[in-house]
């Protein structure tokens with residue numbers, strides 16, 4: 001199966017012209033480009049081979065069954081709105097959102113459900129902090145994030161496409177990736193936890209992947225791809 005490479009642009013670039021240029025330069029098969037919301041449409045119109053992803057989503061689609069709440073979420077963007085811009089994938093639960101913006105496992109679970117309901121593919125990010133890693137809590141943390149994150153998907157649901165990105169937080173943007181051996185161990189562990197659901201799950205690695213070390217991960221059939229943030233080389 002072809003590898004999936006997710007390009008998380010984070011809050012870059014600064015202008016729509018740069019976004020168009022960057023999208024044109026990186027428009028290749030197998031790449032999923034995740035620009036900031038304001039550039040989604042421009043990138044959608046530029047790319048021909050790559051696919052489009054979003055970096056986040058709100059957990060409800062208007063109109064909502066919650067009386068009096070329909071659409072009243074200033075600043076939020078729904079899965080249906082993303083879909084109307086040709087978005088196919090949505091990053092959910094990125095550690096920067098969990099750590100800096102108060103995103104909880106419960107919010108992540110609701111977002112996963114909303115995205116699946118809209119027919120889009122969630123990219124669920126899981127991973128432990130440096131302190132948790134050093135305390136030997138990696139699997140405990142990842143298991144909790146998966147169990148709660150997937151908890152709104154009925155166990156009998158089949159034919160669901162899901163991408164799980166194992167991203168150890170201590171490896172993101174640090175220049176120090178995890179080892180492929182540990183990633184293989186985590187793939188086995190994640191597959192075991194996710195096996196409660198009959199999902200078509202692809203498990204990818206994220207954290208200081210560059211063009212120089214990517215092959216170390218991608219050469220393994222168990223690792224379905226990579227999530228790349230700031231790679232310049």
Ligand code: PEP
Pocket residue numbers: 008167171172173174206207208209227228229230231
């Ligand atoms: C990320 O932001 O998810 C990421 C993997 O970043 P980086 O490639 O910079 O480590």
